[in-house]
Amino acid sequence: MNTEIFGVMLMILLTVLLAIPLGSYIGKVYSGDRTWLDPVFAPLDRLFCKAGGINPDKEMNWKQHLLALLTINFIWFIFSMLLLMNMGWLPLNPDANPSMSADLAFNTSISFISNTNLQHYSGESGVSYLGQLVLMLFQFISAAAGMAACAVVFKAMKEKHAGKLGNFYNYFIKSCTRILLPISIVVAIILVFNGTPMTFKGKDRFISLQGDTVQVSRGPAAAMIAIKQVGTNGGGYFGANSAHPLENPNYFTNIVEDVCILLIPIAMIFALGYILKRKKFAWMIFAVMMVGFLLLLIPAVYYEMKGNPGIGKMGITQPLGSMEGKEVRFGSAASAYWGISTTVTSNGSVNAMHDSFTPLTGMFAMLGMMINSFFGGVGVGFLNFYIFIIIAVFISGLMVGRTPEFLGKKIEAKEMKIAAIIALLHPFLILAGTAIAAHLYAGNPTAYASWLNNPGNHGFSEMLYEFTSSSANNGSGFEGLGDNTAFWNISCGIVMLLARFLPIIGPVAIAGSLAAKKYVPETVGTLQTDTSTFGIMVFAVILIIAALSFFPALSLGPIAEYFSLYRS
Amino acid sequence: MKQYILPAIRITFFCFIFFCGAYSLLILGIAQIAPDKGEGQTLAVNNKIIGYALEGQSFTKDKYFNGRPSAAGYNAAGSSGSNKGPSNPEYLKDVQNRIDSFLVHNPNVKKENIASDLVTASGSGLDPDISIEAAIVQVGRIAKARNIGVEKIRSLIDTHAERPFLGIEKVNVLKLNIALDQLK
Structure with a gap:
């Protein structure tokens, strides 16, 4: 039991120790500084630019960046729809899996271009090998698009007066080749040598020891699993995601995969410190995020290790903790750790079924997604946090009666309006979506009986979780929800779409507009943003917005379930 | 544009x-x-493939170590968990039935000694492992079904137990059962 907790602490430590040097590396990549991998990647980048017909040195302003980003995403959407609806007859389909219906393809396409990886299909039977490979492609490029948007904001924060914010394609290609690719190759190799399949052969068949005929799904899994962990994608190869023994074979691979969930999101913070040459500012952000993360993590681990009181009442001792939906090789502590790390980042892969978590663990997983900026997705996590920084600067400015300034730029009505809209969009999408679903269900429980796998408060949590996950671009689920229906496919598709692109557009617009403003030199009266006081201020802003928005909904779901389960 | x-x-x-x-x-x-x-690493008996080392398979007979309950019925082409919530009354009834059925098959076992992983479904439905306690608690039944000494089976568990430096102590059910079949 103690080695379980030790394992969790080791993972945290390992992640941070790896993220610090990776952060300076990422900072160098985006600044165009020299790195030791240049001899390998400089020619590769040139090849990408040549193939794309791009001049990587052409400077863009923030509007041009957004146009480039939105256009390429639109192309991806069309490509994905065409492929998913036709993969049944296309090559690389040894198991003869069918093409997707239009609404499922719509949901899946948006899900993968928005870096969400919500999966309303099951990997073994719902996609061909070609489909899996193309979804893997989106795992690379959607992550890189988010990172490129983040790089634009970094650059804008650095510039004293500028319409020159670098080249979008340059950031995008470098994110793919120099950051995501090398880490993915290392992880894929580790997985292959631990037993994860990487083959284009179809299903295998054998007769088991007891005499049953068994079919075994395989495929080019290792390549995809690596990037889905690294790029905060989370879309698994197999239906059970990283709970599947081929997708996550042992305790060691579990450590590797889980470290990868948090690695780039944390490294991006240190990259910011490198680019701005403000290490203390980066550590302030890291501290706020880490404290938030630990506050969600510790109770989650505690409750999972304690077991399910409903089973305890039957006279069963639970030294392993609550084991429903969990795998013996990971145990309850490592499963709870994964549950929180996958939800605070927008990863969404799972190594245990979140639907079967004890109520408060489920709630902390949801809270991680509702806040969505304790590390957050690659690139976009910082963009969410940036909004909270702007709000905190503004409120602090009001408190002392000065015009709010951030990094030498005045924050005025325009920036604040954008920040407020983006901050409120996320709760709006989650709560409105859940309200509509709950209204439909309550109006006709028999017609929608296939939606919910569990009755009462937990059933409500299943719907709340689905919209939270969609809006956080997370992709995990309370998978008991019968979600492959037109309603869920379309509504979640729309939510994912809005929740992906508006929170990218907002921060880029703010940063671009701030960069264009006149630089105000720092004086003694300037609000210091790299102090612990300001860190506490940001934390308070996050907490107040999250608590006010979500407490009522959470009390109908997990909190009510908690009291019903632990009463008496 | x-x-x-x-x-x-x-x-x-x-x-x-x-x-x-x-x-x-x-x-x-x-x-x-x-x-x-x-x-995928396969296991063979008499040169015939009988399973994948990493994927659990269904064992229901008394003479074998039984694995964990599976919501997927150990279908290695369709993994899934039960996705039952912890407070779901139907789910708790299922667990109670598993306990009762375990006690019928293992009449000499006391309820508090049943390992919880034997009455809860795994995440993938393909969990290849059980905890060591879960193996030990089945020894009496298997000894009786196979007419082999309890000690022999216990030492078999010992040789197959994985006790890593980090992580959970466990035993691979399929490997254990293959060894069990080879016991004389």
Whole structure:
């Protein structure tokens, strides 16, 4: 039991120790500084630019960046729809899996271009090998698009007066080749040598020891699993995601995969410190995020290790903790750790079924997604946090009666309006979506009986979780929800779409507009943003917005379930 | 707009070639030197493949160590968990039934000694392992069904138990049962 907790602490430590040097590396990549991998990647980048017909040195302003980003995403959407609806007859389909219906393809396409990886299909039977490979492609490029948007904001924060914010394609290609690719190759190799399949052969068949005929799904899994962990994608190869023994074979691979969930999101913070040459500012952000993360993590681990009181009442001792939906090789502590790390980042892969978590663990997983900026997705996590920084600067400015300034730029009505809209969009999408679903269900429980796998408060949590996950671009689920229906496919598709692109557009617009403003030199009266006081201020802003928005909904779901389960 | 659409299409196409092609083939190539060539490690008895080492299979007979309950029925082509919530009354009834049925098959076991992983469904439905307690608690039944001494089976568990430095102490059910079949 103690080695379980030790394992969790080791993972945290390992992640941070790896993220610090990776952060300076990422900072160098985006600044165009020299790195030791240049001899390998400089020619590769040139090849990408040549193939794309791009001049990587052409400077863009923030509007041009957004146009480039939105256009390429639109192309991806069309490509994905065409492929998913036709993969049944296309090559690389040894198991003869069918093409997707239009609404499922719509949901899946948006899900993968928005870096969400919500999966309303099951990997073994719902996609061909070609489909899996193309979804893997989106795992690379959607992550890189988010990172490129983040790089634009970094650059804008650095510039004293500028319409020159670098080249979008340059950031995008470098994110793919120099950051995501090398880490993915290392992880894929580790997985292959631990037993994860990487083959284009179809299903295998054998007769088991007891005499049953068994079919075994395989495929080019290792390549995809690596990037889905690294790029905060989370879309698994197999239906059970990283709970599947081929997708996550042992305790060691579990450590590797889980470290990868948090690695780039944390490294991006240190990259910011490198680019701005403000290490203390980066550590302030890291501290706020880490404290938030630990506050969600510790109770989650505690409750999972304690077991399910409903089973305890039957006279069963639970030294392993609550084991429903969990795998013996990971145990309850490592499963709870994964549950929180996958939800605070927008990863969404799972190594245990979140639907079967004890109520408060489920709630902390949801809270991680509702806040969505304790590390957050690659690139976009910082963009969410940036909004909270702007709000905190503004409120602090009001408190002392000065015009709010951030990094030498005045924050005025325009920036604040954008920040407020983006901050409120996320709760709006989650709560409105859940309200509509709950209204439909309550109006006709028999017609929608296939939606919910569990009755009462937990059933409500299943719907709340689905919209939270969609809006956080997370992709995990309370998978008991019968979600492959037109309603869920379309509504979640729309939510994912809005929740992906508006929170990218907002921060880029703010940063671009701030960069264009006149630089105000720092004086003694300037609000210091790299102090612990300001860190506490940001934390308070996050907490107040999250608590006010979500407490009522959470009390109908997990909190009510908690009291019903632990009463008496 | 043309200045954005053309590069977007060209980059997307090249990324497709590079990631779906070159990257996948690189990993596929490296997999060829992995122990099982990236096709999944199989276990064989008398040169006949009887299973995958990493994937659990259904054992319901009294003479075998039983694995964990599976919401997927150990279908290795359709993994899934039960997704039952912890407070679901129907689910708790299922667990109670599993306990009752375990006690029927293992009449000498006391209820508090039943390991909880034996009455809860795994995440993938393909969990290859059980905890060591879960194996030990089945020894009496298996000894009786096979007419072998309890000690022999216990030492079999000992030799197959995995006690890693980090993580959970456990035993692979399929490997254990193969060894059990070879006991004289």
